[in-house]
Structure formats: C-alpha cells, structure tokens
Amino acid sequence: MRRSILLLLLVLSSTFAHAAIPPEQSSITTRQPVVRIDDVARFYAVYDKAEGKPSAAALQAGYLDAGSPGLQQFVTARISSAQKLADAIAKSPQDFRDARRCVPMLPAARDQLRQVFSALTKLDPQATFPPVTIVIGRNNTGGTTTSNGVTIGLEVICRSNWLTPDITQRLVHLIAHEYVHVQQPAAQVAPPANATVLFASLVEGGAEFIGELTSGEVLNVHLKRWTQDKACRVERDFQTHAMDTDMSHWLYNGPGTPEAPGDLGYWVGYRIARAYYTHASDKPRAIQDILNVNNDNAASFLERSGWRADEDCAAASAQSRRE
Structure with a gap:
C-alpha cells in the first residue's frame, strides 16, 4: 500500500509539474491556468498511513499545512479546521474511500481542460485564468469559485452519480461550468436582496x-x-x-x-x-x-x-x- 501511494505521488507530482505554468506566462502566452492536483495525493498519503482514520494533527501537518494556496483558501471557506475534516472522515468513511476511484482520472481531466480553456479564450478574449485546484474537503461542497480561482472538492463530485457517469468527463464539465462563473461579474458578489x-x-x-x-x-x-x-x-x-x-x-x-x-x-x-x-x-x-x-x-x-x-x-x- 505504501509503495502504491509513493507511485501515485510521483505520477501526480510529474503531471502537476507539467501543468503548473507560471501565472504570468499563462496569461500572456498560452492562456492556460495552473491546474493543481497534488493536494489529493498528499491527502491520501496521510489517509493511508493512518489506515483511513487520520487524526486532526496528522491532517494538519501532512495535508493542510503543506497544501496549495487553493487548499488554504478552501480551509477558510469550507473545511474550517483539521478537526472538522477528521470528524467528517469518521462520520462518512465510505465517501472518502470511494473518492479514491476518481484519483486516477485527474491527469486525463487536466489534459482535456486545456482544450476547454483554449475554447473559452476564443469565445471570450477578455477571459481571466486564475488557478484550478482539486482537493479533498470535508464532504460539504463540490467546490467554490471566486475571481481568485476554482477549487473542487473531489469527494463530493466523485459521489455525485446523477451527473455523467464518466468521472473524467464529469470533472471536465464541472470545471468548464465553474470557470464561466469566474468570468461573470454577478457571480463574484453576493446577490442583491431582491434577486429574482x-x-x-x-x-x-x-x-x-x-x-x-x-x-x-x-x-x-x-x-x-x-x-x-x-x-x-x-x-x-x-x-x-x-x-x-x-x-x-x-x-x-x-x-x-x-x-x-x-x-x-x-x-x-x-x-x-x-x-x-x-x-x-x-x-x-x-x-x-x-x-x-x-x-x-x-x-x-x-x-x-x-x-x-x-x-x-x-x-x-x-x-x-x-x-
């Protein structure tokens, strides 16, 4: 098991290195955002070491503290604390076990997203391209979208079986949808009190x-x-x-x-x-x-x-x- 996790970390680190275009280069030349998937590998390294029952301290040290900027923002917005994350895992262990099946699809989804972002550039030359970050959250949201980027909670999306059954396509269509929200001024602010x-x-x-x-x-x-x-x-x-x-x-x-x-x-x-x-x-x-x-x-x-x-x-x- 430990060997498989090490291999997974190597694969995701390699694919992340390929995808992590510096923001200034992304906006000027390729118009492709960074797509980060390395937080997921870090989570499962901690998860497996604890045999599916990680403590708050282990999650804090091995996952949250070492996390990407997108994960740090997600902690504030949705996870709240390492203790609440540990509690969520203990409450719904099957959801976190099942989310493993979506991990191998992340590199393919990331690769397909390059075509999505290229198409968005053609449709909207004014589009902005903040990062996309895929993480493991505390099972309370499929993600958040702001002008600072899109963060996806993989454990929620992985169990959203009413969506398209192909996990790679599910992630691609989800992120394509959320990335449009990045471009919508009305989606960046709280709706007015009289919103219809x-x-x-x-x-x-x-x-x-x-x-x-x-x-x-x-x-x-x-x-x-x-x-x-x-x-x-x-x-x-x-x-x-x-x-x-x-x-x-x-x-x-x-x-x-x-x-x-x-x-x-x-x-x-x-x-x-x-x-x-x-x-x-x-x-x-x-x-x-x-x-x-x-x-x-x-x-x-x-x-x-x-x-x-x-x-x-x-x-x-x-x-x-x-x-």
Missing part, C-alpha cells in the same frame, strides 16, 4: 451554455433526461415564477429525482441563454451579454432572447402528434 429566480437562473444557465460550448456538454446533463415529457409544464411554471425572489423551488435545492428534479433553474436558464445566442446576429456580443447578465437587465435579456414557454409547448405538442 430569473436572474439567478440566467447566471447558472449561462454557465451551463458557455460550459457546453467549451467542453461539449452541460454539467447537469441529467436534467436533459429528467425533463423529457415535462418541458412544457416546467417552462410554463418557470415563466409564472420568473420574477419571484424565493428561489427554493428552482435553485440550490439538490438534484432531486427523475420524478421530481431539483435545480430546474439551471435547465431553464440554459434554454434561455441558448435561445439568446441562437437568435443573435453578433455571436461575440451575445457571449458578453450572457456573461454580464445581472438582476437589473435579466428581464430585458429574457425578452430579447426569443425564448417563450408557449412556443416550446407548441413545438412539443406538434412533435407528440407526429409520433
């Missing part, structure tokens, strides 16, 4: 749409399946509640089930953003409009998008009659 369902759905749906353009698929691909035969009802319901300020039925309410999907604001927001882009004659301008949606211009964006629930319902009805 429409506004929040356009922020998330815009990340879904541009993430699809850069990676080939949306993050929440399960919603494509789960909304089949329900699209008309969902869209009409959304249109009725678009200007509400209670988002609990549309966003951040969990994946739900195929019978009662959650996070449907992502799906409807994606369809509105896609319609906006499809109808736009100036595609580069449309990308900037999607990225710069805010609570004040969301209603105007919807009107200009050409998206109408009734039109989609009529199309679905016509399709049903043909079948």
Whole structure:
C-alpha cells in the first residue's frame, strides 16, 4: 500500500509539474491556468498511513499545512479546521474511500481542460485564468469559485452519480461550468436582496451554455433526461415564477429525482441563454451579454432572447402528434 501511494505521488507530482505554468506566462502566452492536483495525493498519503482514520494533527501537518494556496483558501471557506475534516472522515468513511476511484482520472481531466480553456479564450478574449485546484474537503461542497480561482472538492463530485457517469468527463464539465462563473461579474458578489429566480437562473444557465460550448456538454446533463415529457409544464411554471425572489423551488435545492428534479433553474436558464445566442446576429456580443447578465437587465435579456414557454409547448405538442 505504501509503495502504491509513493507511485501515485510521483505520477501526480510529474503531471502537476507539467501543468503548473507560471501565472504570468499563462496569461500572456498560452492562456492556460495552473491546474493543481497534488493536494489529493498528499491527502491520501496521510489517509493511508493512518489506515483511513487520520487524526486532526496528522491532517494538519501532512495535508493542510503543506497544501496549495487553493487548499488554504478552501480551509477558510469550507473545511474550517483539521478537526472538522477528521470528524467528517469518521462520520462518512465510505465517501472518502470511494473518492479514491476518481484519483486516477485527474491527469486525463487536466489534459482535456486545456482544450476547454483554449475554447473559452476564443469565445471570450477578455477571459481571466486564475488557478484550478482539486482537493479533498470535508464532504460539504463540490467546490467554490471566486475571481481568485476554482477549487473542487473531489469527494463530493466523485459521489455525485446523477451527473455523467464518466468521472473524467464529469470533472471536465464541472470545471468548464465553474470557470464561466469566474468570468461573470454577478457571480463574484453576493446577490442583491431582491434577486429574482430569473436572474439567478440566467447566471447558472449561462454557465451551463458557455460550459457546453467549451467542453461539449452541460454539467447537469441529467436534467436533459429528467425533463423529457415535462418541458412544457416546467417552462410554463418557470415563466409564472420568473420574477419571484424565493428561489427554493428552482435553485440550490439538490438534484432531486427523475420524478421530481431539483435545480430546474439551471435547465431553464440554459434554454434561455441558448435561445439568446441562437437568435443573435453578433455571436461575440451575445457571449458578453450572457456573461454580464445581472438582476437589473435579466428581464430585458429574457425578452430579447426569443425564448417563450408557449412556443416550446407548441413545438412539443406538434412533435407528440407526429409520433
């Protein structure tokens, strides 16, 4: 076991060294951010030495203290302390054991992300490229995104089986989505007190749409399946509640089930953003409009998008009659 961990550390260190382009070089020439995966290897070195039951002291010394800047920020934002991390491992040991299966996919995901970032540069020449860091957190979030970068909690993403089953693609689509949030001014600040369902759905749906353009698929691909035969009802319901300020039925309410999907604001927001882009004659301008949606211009964006629930319902009805 110790030998396998040493080999894993060597592999991840080698791949990290290949990926770690200095920020100044990244922004000027390649437009590729640093993608760090070495924190994960450090975690499992500590984890294995303790036979899956690491103490807070061991986690602090061997994992957190030696961690990347992204991990240090994640400690403040989500992990809180080595003791809370140790408690999370003890509470849900299977999740941390299962996350091991995702580790071998990290280098391949990192390599595919180079194409994603290249595509984003073409779509948005103004894009910024802070680092991406993949870590093991305390099982309470799939990650955080700020203007300083994207940090992914691997143990959560690895168990998010409602997303695409291919772990490499799951990571790629997730990071593509989150990297769009890096470019959205509205995603960098707390939403206003009067934030509407429409506004929040356009922020998330815009990340879904541009993430699809850069990676080939949306993050929440399960919603494509789960909304089949329900699209008309969902869209009409959304249109009725678009200007509400209670988002609990549309966003951040969990994946739900195929019978009662959650996070449907992502799906409807994606369809509105896609319609906006499809109808736009100036595609580069449309990308900037999607990225710069805010609570004040969301209603105007919807009107200009050409998206109408009734039109989609009529199309679905016509399709049903043909079948």
